[in-house]
Each structure stands twice: as structure tokens, then as C-alpha cells.
Amino acid sequence: MDASSLSSSLGSPEIAEHSALHSLVFDSAYSDDSNGPQSSGLAGRSGFTASRVRPERWGFVRIQHIRRGSRRVVRRNFSRQNMRTVWHGINGELRELRRGRNSMAFLRHRNGRNCANLSGNAMAALIGQSAAMEFASSERGFLRLYVASTSTAFCVMLAVVLLGIGLGGVASSMIPRRLASPQKLLPAILLLAAIWTLLSYIFFPIPPRQTDINAFHIESWQEIEWLSLALMFPVAFLSGILFPLVLACVQQQVPNRMNSAGLTILFNTGGAALGPLLAGFVLLPWIGFQSSLILSAVAYAGLAILASEKGSWSFRQQFGIALLPLSAIFVLIIAFFPYRRAEIHFANARRPFEADGSRLLKKIEGTADTVQLLRRDLFGEPYYYRLVTNAYSMSGTLPRSQRYMRLFAYLPLALRPESENALLICYGVGVTADAFTHDARLKHLDVVDISKEVFSLADFYSGDGYSNPLRDPRVTAFVQDGRFFLQASPQRYDIITGEPPPLKVAGTVNLYTQQFFALMNDRLKDDGIATFWLPIYQLTTDETKAILRAFHKVFPNASVWATCDLEWIMMGIKGPLHKPDEESEHALWSDPKTRSDLERIGIEVPEQMSSLFLIDGDEIDRITQGVEPLSDFYPKRLTDMRPNLETAFRFGYNYLERSAARRHFLSSALIDKVWPNEWKDSLELFFLVRETQFLSEISGSNWLAELDLYLRHTKLRTPVLAVQNSDEWRLSLAEKFAAISPSLPAEALHDLIAGALARRDFNGAIQLLEREKEGGFSNANDFFLLTYLYCLNGSVEKAEALAAAQAQSIQKDWFVDWLWGDLQAEFGFRPPL
Incomplete structure (x- = not known):
């Protein structure tokens, strides 16, 4: 076999670098001086040349090109037997390579120390990138205690991290190699990353509260960028330096650039994938973001030891002078680390919501969010709860919130009382689920929420008339994305409702698109009903119209409902329209459990359901013309x-x-087809009550004129309580406290007065006010109320005597002038001079 036939068989890139060629190559015109004297190369008539032929520790040679026209000849002779032996060896190896069974044959190692170095460098790539991604995930969770969870915020944070990594890579290329070898520089950079991981957290600049909402909920991308630069950029920059350094270290062990780059990228990408998974599903739920940051720093420091060479940690070595002080600094930071700093940040996030006297009940650092449950007590009993997610009040059991949350269930149940099963998307604080479980006829309720933390808090809620709905045997909870659940579940429902997170929170938009509403429609039974939350105060007018348009395109029989606020409810009916039969249209008010629950939220008679109406599909179509x-x-x-x-x-x-509400209601074709005729009585009065309450909540009102309207022209309880800053929950707690306590605080006394007026027990209210007068009125409004009640109860003389006795302390203003004039016109009251 001659050299030309051998050369023609060496066309594949695998053989061009195969270890068996060591037996052919002695020296080369392209070898460097360290491999001996230069000479002409190999071959017979058609030889080849090799560049930088070295007996490398890995046992392979890098041949970069074949010169088929070379006339260089081998100056040393080979026997035919030697050539045959080599040829057979190469052919055998080539067959193994082509079969894929020996594709890593070129990595046969011959040096245990170098193997250890390669393992250390590979682990540096894997664990270092994992620690970097874990750091980024933990810091993102931490920043959300101050920053709004919007898509803009996420993009800004990601941009800062990527900018840091990119600039770090550029900086790494500018480090003079004569300063130190990559293997010696790598531990120092790892230690710096460990130190900065802790320092960036310790010296994080706490931003000021947003003045308009008195809370940390930063939405400005410039402020988010500044906070991200302070917190994330230093470590991201050092991570960018680390990758080229690790790659250079691996290349010292694996000289082939393709192989060394492939190995480094393999471990680096594996670490990038492992870090967020480890942080999100293990570290954050188990040990929290602060401990996760400390663990990231420790991982960097541990890698510094693993990646360092023997003898580096000595003052006799050039870099030992840097490594030892850096190590000492890291140890000192760990020793004096403010381990209670996390509690300060959690307290900052919830502090704006503690102004009403709420206190922390439970805190959970979850896979995606930090959840804090606050409880407000009244007279020693739980009054309401607030669920604070990151820095946002996500949900709560406040009485005004329970109005619309319970209507998500009761509105469709009133029209379809025969409903057997329902689906609730997003559990929140469980108010809607609790309303569903009050209906004894409902056989099954599926509850879906992407956060398992909200389910774990279900046992912490307690209160009058409330029980954990998840303990009801009819209820099944699923930790799943609501959209995926609709796509995967074969179940069809009579009712589907949802109360997603605030609309501007990242990801919530996917629960308000036309395609999502189509999924809801597909999972409904024929004649089924869907209700969905629409808080228009969180939206621009165009955004509100875009959502209404999407909902109406899916549900032609769409309508919008609301109590006395801007928490609107979209309702869509699938299939044929019909009214509930006469026997079942009063079902909710015939059952004591559902009736009392409805009365607490202000729906005291069936006719009040009519006053919830806003618009139907025809009006939606009109106002959304030209809106996509x-x-x-x-x-x-x-x-x-x-x-x-x-x-x-x-x-x-x-x-x-x-007047507009009444006009829309009476002209609605949908109402004509689905609404019971008996519920259409007293429309003018109930629409007036809703409008008055709305204006009172938005801009304030003449509270005594409003109270007079409710007392003398309606039989309703809830508006009477509301105008006196009370509600059914407060009243129940005050009555319980009064039953066991001989003395009443002024706060409880005011609730009892409101309760007496709600019952139209004017004598009882007067007695309580006179009891307060003996010790001095706690506020001027109580004096005006007692004067008014004396006149209303026919005791005008007492009213005049009271007014005369308090004349010196009365400050004249528009309210006093109105009250004296109104009492004089209505009851013949004579104002004090």
C-alpha cells in the first residue's frame, strides 16, 4: 500500500484528526519548535502536510488541511508491513466512527490531573450558569415586592441581565492574557461574583412609595431599569466574563476548538436550564429568595475552590494575594449578613395595607409570587382578610368586594337555578366558591387556580357565615392554568365564571382574549351561562371596549351588570334563551342560606337583581363599532x-x-327573553338607590339627605348601614361584642345605632345616641343625627332643646344651613339663634 492510497482515504474530518496518525507523523514543516526540528512532510507521490503536530496529552493530532499536490517526500523509510498495520488500524477506527459507536474516541484521556481540571471547569460552566440563573430568578421575585408585575417590567429586567452578560463577554476579551492565565483568573472572578451577589442585595436602594396609591407598585420603566441595574447588573456582568474564561480553560484541556466549545456550551446551557427550575420549584418555595441568594453566593465561592489550581491559595503565588483577601471578604459578609433583611422587604410590601389596622397572618414564598395574608380584626374577631401578592392587593374579603364576587355565582344561579355543576377559574380568597357552596342544588364545583399557595391559605379564613369551600365534598380543586384546563378538560358545565388577577399583571391578558372566551363557550352546556370580571377602573376606555368586543363576538347574548361601583360583570348565555319557571325564580330567596348571603351583599329582594343591569349586546355592539x-x-x-x-x-x-339604566333595561331584547316579569317592579327606585350609592362612593354626598332617602322611601337595610360606614359583617360583630361586654367602645356603639336604623327602630337608635350624649358626642355627626331623629320621631321640642344646648359648639357651614332649613320645612323645627 503506497502513501497516495492512504492519503486518498483520509478525506473525512474525523480521520484528519485521528490519533492513529501519530504513528505516521514524525515532524512537519508546519510544526512548532517545541516538536523538534522542521522537515518536509509525509507521503509518496501525493503527500499531505499537518499543522501544529503535537503529541498532545489527549492523544490526537489536529490536521487542518490536505495538500494533494505536494511533492514533499518522507525522509524516513517505512516498511510495507508498518504501512499495512497503520492502514488497518485507521480503517477499523473509521468504521467505528461511522457507526457512531466510537464518536468520542478522540477524548481518550491520558492524564488524571488534567481530567480533574476538565471536570472542575465543566462544573464551573454548569453550576456557575445555574447559580447565575438562580440568582436572576430570585432577584426577579424579590424585585416584584416593589415593581409592578407587568410585561414591561419583565422585559426591562431581562434586558438588564442580557446587557450585563454581553458587556461581560466584551470585557473578558479585553483582559490581557499576560496578566494571568484563564485558569488562575477564573477563581478570582467567581469570588467576585459571590461577593457581589450579597452586596447588591444588602445595598439595594429601597425606592419611595408611589404617592398616588401610597404603595410600592412601580410601573415606570426608567425606575425599574435603575433598580434592575443596581440589583442584577453587577452579577450579570461577572457572569458574562466567566463564560469566556471557562471556555479558555476547557480549551487548555481539549485543544480542538469545536469540541471544547461544544462541551462548555453543553454544560453552560444545562446550567441555564437547571437554575430557574431549581430556584422556582425548590429553593424559593422551601427556603425563600434571601436564602436562595445566599446559596447562589456560596455556590460561586465553592466553584472558586473547585476551579482553582493546587497552590493558588498561597501568598507566594501571584494570584494568591488576591484570592485570600477576596475569600476573607466573602466570609466576613456571610458572618455579618443581615439575615432579617428579608422581613424588612416583606413589611415594606404590605405596610400600605396595614394602615387600616390589618396584621400579617401568613406569608408564603411561592414558585411565582410572594403571598401575604393580612387580617383586620374588629372587636376581637376577624372582620376581613386581604391577599397581598408581591406588592399588590390581589383580592380580599372586604364587604364591598364581596358584593361583586358573590354575584359571579348568584347572577347565573338566579337565571339558571337548575344548574348542577360549575367551573370557577381563579380561586382568590374563596368568596365566589363559598357563594356556590351555599346553593344546596349545585352538585359539583371545579375550582382552577395556577397558584397552589392560594389553596394552601384556604384554612386561614374564618368568619360569620363562612366555611372553607374546599372542604365541601362537592368541590374539586385543580392547580392548573385556567386556559390549559379548558383546553384539556372534556367536562361541560352549566356555569363558568372567573375572577382573574388584575388585568395589567403579566399573563392576565391571556384570560381576556376572544380565543379564551371561545374556550369558555365551548366548555358550556347548551343554555349555560358564563360570567367574568371586568374592572373598568383598571382600563382605559378603549381597552374596556376591546374586551367587550371580544366577549360579544363569542357570546351574541352578552350583557353587563354591576352593583354601585366600577367592578363590572360580563355575562354571556349560550344557546336558546328562556326565563326561569315561576316555581324556581324565587329559589335563591326561598333557601335561608342563600337568602341571608344575598341580603348581606345588598340583594334583599328579587327585584333588586334588575337594578344590577347596565347594557346588553346591542349596546355593546353600538359602543364598540370600529374597535378591534x-x-x-x-x-x-x-x-x-x-x-x-x-x-x-x-x-x-x-x-x-x-334614567339611562332604566331605559336600557326596558328596551333590551335580551331582558325581555330571560328576565322574570315579577323582577321588573320598582325599577325607578332601585336604580335611584344604585346611582346615589355610586355617587356617594366616588365623590361623596350629603350623608344625612342620603340616609333620609333610604329611611323614608325604601325598606332596604344595606344602604342605611353603608351611609353610616357600617355593613352586615360589622353589625354582626358589634352585636356579639355587646352581648358579652358591659361597656361598649364608640366604634361598636355607632354600628349598633346603624343597625337600629336599618331595622327602622328609631326609638332604639335615639336611646343609644342619648347614651352617647351623656358622655359627650364623639363627633358632630352624631349630634346632627340625634336632632334629625327627634324630628322624624315627632319630638321636635327635644330637637330644638338639643340644638339650643349645642349652639355654641356648632360651626356654621353649608351642611348646618341645609339641615336647619330642611327640618324647618319638613317638621316646623325652629333653629337656634
Whole structure:
């Protein structure tokens, strides 16, 4: 066999670098001086040349090209037997390579020390990138205690991290190699990363509260960028330096650039994938973000030891002078680390919501969010709860919130009392689920929420008339994304409802698109009903119209409902329309459990359901003409822009104003087909009550004129309580406290007075006010109320005597002038001189 036939068989890149060629190559015109004297190369008539032929420790040679026209000849002779032996060896190895069974043959190792170095460098790539991604995930969770969870915030944080990594890579290329070898520089950079991981957290600049909401909920991308630069950029920059250094170290062990780059990228990418998974599903739920950051720092420091060479940790070595002080600094930071710093940040996030006297009940650091449950006590008993997610009040059991949350269930149940099963998307604080479980006829309820933390908090809620709905045997809970659940579940439901997170929170847009509403429609039974939350004060008018358009395109029989606020409820009916039969239309008010629950939220008689109506599909179609629906393909139709509340109030008032509301109700073709005729009585009065309450909540009102309207022209309890800053929950707690306590605080006394007036027990209210007068009125409004009640109860003389006795302390203003004039006109009252 001659050299030319051998050369023609060496066309594949695998053989060009095969270890068996060591027996052919002695020296080369392209070898470096360390491999002996230069000479001409190999071959017979058609030889080849090799560049930088070295007997490398890995046992392979890098041949970069074949020169088929070379006339260089081998100056040493080979026997035919030697050539045959080599040829057979190469052919055998080539067959193994082509079969894929020996594709890593070129990595046969011959040096145990170098193997250890390679393992250390590979672990540096794997664990270092894992620690970097774990750090980024933990810091993102930490930043959300101050920053709004919007898509803009996420993009800014990601941009800062990527910028740091990119600039770090550029900086790494600028480090003079004569300064130190990559293997010696790597431990120092790892130690710096460990130190900065802790320092960036310790010296994090706590931002000021947003003045308009008195809370940390930063939405400005410039402020988010500044905080991200302070917290994330230093470590991201050092991570960018680390990758080229690790790659250079691996290349010292694996000289082939393709192989060394492949190995480094393999471990680096594996670490990048492992880090977020480890942080999100293991570290954050188990040990929290602060301990996760400390663990990341320890991982960097441990890698510094693993990646360092023997003897590096000595003052006799050039880099030992740097490594030892860096190590000492790291140890000192760990020793004096402010381990209670995390509690300060959690307290900052919840502090704006503690102004009403709420206190922390439970805190959970979850896979995606930090959840804090606050409880407000009244007279020693739980009054309401607030669920604070990161820095946002996500949900709560406040009485005004329970109005619309319970209507998600009761509105469709009133029209379809025969419903057997329902699906609730997003559990929140369990108010809607609790309302469903009050209906004894409902056979099954599925509850879906992406956060397992909200389910784990279900046992912490307690209160009058409330029980954990998840303990009801009819209820099944699923920790799943609501959209995926609709796609995967074969179940069809009579009712589907949902109360997602605030609309501007990242990801919530996917629960308001036309495609999502189509999924809801597909999972409904024929004649089924869907209800969904629409808080228009969180949206611009165009965004509200885009969502309404999307909902109406899926549900032609769409309508919108609301109590006396801007927490609107979209309702869509699938299939044929019909009214509930006469026997079942009063079902909710015939059952004591559902009736008492409805009365607590202000729906005291069936006719009040009519006053919840706003608009139907025809009006939706009219106001959304020319507006494109919110879609999966155009999610930015829901922007990150902060809405103008005044604009939202004006838009809402167009439909809450009593004459407009009554006109829309009576002219609605949908109402004519689905609404019981008995519920259409007293429309004017109930629409007036809703409008008055809305204006009172938005801009304030003459509270005594409002109270007079409710007392003398309606039989309703809830508005009477509301105008005196009370409600059914407060009243129940005050009555319990009065039953066991001989003395009453002023706060409880006011609730008892409101309760007496709600029962139209004027004598009882007068007695309580006179009891307060003996010790001095706690506020001027109680004096005015007692004067009014004396006149209303026929004791005008007592009213005049009271007014005369308090004349010196009365400060004249528009309210006093109105009251004296009104009492004089109505009851013949003579104001004090």
C-alpha cells in the first residue's frame, strides 16, 4: 500500500484528526519548535502536510488541511508491513466512527490531573450558569415586592441581565492574557461574583412609595431599569466574563476548538436550564429568595475552590494575594449578613395595607409570587382578610368586594337555578366558591387556580357565615392554568365564571382574549351561562371596549351588570334563551342560606337583581363599532398604560345614571327573553338607590339627605348601614361584642345605632345616641343625627332643646344651613339663634 492510497482515504474530518496518525507523523514543516526540528512532510507521490503536530496529552493530532499536490517526500523509510498495520488500524477506527459507536474516541484521556481540571471547569460552566440563573430568578421575585408585575417590567429586567452578560463577554476579551492565565483568573472572578451577589442585595436602594396609591407598585420603566441595574447588573456582568474564561480553560484541556466549545456550551446551557427550575420549584418555595441568594453566593465561592489550581491559595503565588483577601471578604459578609433583611422587604410590601389596622397572618414564598395574608380584626374577631401578592392587593374579603364576587355565582344561579355543576377559574380568597357552596342544588364545583399557595391559605379564613369551600365534598380543586384546563378538560358545565388577577399583571391578558372566551363557550352546556370580571377602573376606555368586543363576538347574548361601583360583570348565555319557571325564580330567596348571603351583599329582594343591569349586546355592539377585539394575536391592545380614573368614572356613570339604566333595561331584547316579569317592579327606585350609592362612593354626598332617602322611601337595610360606614359583617360583630361586654367602645356603639336604623327602630337608635350624649358626642355627626331623629320621631321640642344646648359648639357651614332649613320645612323645627 503506497502513501497516495492512504492519503486518498483520509478525506473525512474525523480521520484528519485521528490519533492513529501519530504513528505516521514524525515532524512537519508546519510544526512548532517545541516538536523538534522542521522537515518536509509525509507521503509518496501525493503527500499531505499537518499543522501544529503535537503529541498532545489527549492523544490526537489536529490536521487542518490536505495538500494533494505536494511533492514533499518522507525522509524516513517505512516498511510495507508498518504501512499495512497503520492502514488497518485507521480503517477499523473509521468504521467505528461511522457507526457512531466510537464518536468520542478522540477524548481518550491520558492524564488524571488534567481530567480533574476538565471536570472542575465543566462544573464551573454548569453550576456557575445555574447559580447565575438562580440568582436572576430570585432577584426577579424579590424585585416584584416593589415593581409592578407587568410585561414591561419583565422585559426591562431581562434586558438588564442580557446587557450585563454581553458587556461581560466584551470585557473578558479585553483582559490581557499576560496578566494571568484563564485558569488562575477564573477563581478570582467567581469570588467576585459571590461577593457581589450579597452586596447588591444588602445595598439595594429601597425606592419611595408611589404617592398616588401610597404603595410600592412601580410601573415606570426608567425606575425599574435603575433598580434592575443596581440589583442584577453587577452579577450579570461577572457572569458574562466567566463564560469566556471557562471556555479558555476547557480549551487548555481539549485543544480542538469545536469540541471544547461544544462541551462548555453543553454544560453552560444545562446550567441555564437547571437554575430557574431549581430556584422556582425548590429553593424559593422551601427556603425563600434571601436564602436562595445566599446559596447562589456560596455556590460561586465553592466553584472558586473547585476551579482553582493546587497552590493558588498561597501568598507566594501571584494570584494568591488576591484570592485570600477576596475569600476573607466573602466570609466576613456571610458572618455579618443581615439575615432579617428579608422581613424588612416583606413589611415594606404590605405596610400600605396595614394602615387600616390589618396584621400579617401568613406569608408564603411561592414558585411565582410572594403571598401575604393580612387580617383586620374588629372587636376581637376577624372582620376581613386581604391577599397581598408581591406588592399588590390581589383580592380580599372586604364587604364591598364581596358584593361583586358573590354575584359571579348568584347572577347565573338566579337565571339558571337548575344548574348542577360549575367551573370557577381563579380561586382568590374563596368568596365566589363559598357563594356556590351555599346553593344546596349545585352538585359539583371545579375550582382552577395556577397558584397552589392560594389553596394552601384556604384554612386561614374564618368568619360569620363562612366555611372553607374546599372542604365541601362537592368541590374539586385543580392547580392548573385556567386556559390549559379548558383546553384539556372534556367536562361541560352549566356555569363558568372567573375572577382573574388584575388585568395589567403579566399573563392576565391571556384570560381576556376572544380565543379564551371561545374556550369558555365551548366548555358550556347548551343554555349555560358564563360570567367574568371586568374592572373598568383598571382600563382605559378603549381597552374596556376591546374586551367587550371580544366577549360579544363569542357570546351574541352578552350583557353587563354591576352593583354601585366600577367592578363590572360580563355575562354571556349560550344557546336558546328562556326565563326561569315561576316555581324556581324565587329559589335563591326561598333557601335561608342563600337568602341571608344575598341580603348581606345588598340583594334583599328579587327585584333588586334588575337594578344590577347596565347594557346588553346591542349596546355593546353600538359602543364598540370600529374597535378591534382583544386577541391572542394582538395582546398589546391591552397596554401597560395607567388608566385615567376620571375618564373611567364618566364612562361608567353613563350607564349607572338611573334614567339611562332604566331605559336600557326596558328596551333590551335580551331582558325581555330571560328576565322574570315579577323582577321588573320598582325599577325607578332601585336604580335611584344604585346611582346615589355610586355617587356617594366616588365623590361623596350629603350623608344625612342620603340616609333620609333610604329611611323614608325604601325598606332596604344595606344602604342605611353603608351611609353610616357600617355593613352586615360589622353589625354582626358589634352585636356579639355587646352581648358579652358591659361597656361598649364608640366604634361598636355607632354600628349598633346603624343597625337600629336599618331595622327602622328609631326609638332604639335615639336611646343609644342619648347614651352617647351623656358622655359627650364623639363627633358632630352624631349630634346632627340625634336632632334629625327627634324630628322624624315627632319630638321636635327635644330637637330644638338639643340644638339650643349645642349652639355654641356648632360651626356654621353649608351642611348646618341645609339641615336647619330642611327640618324647618319638613317638621316646623325652629333653629337656634
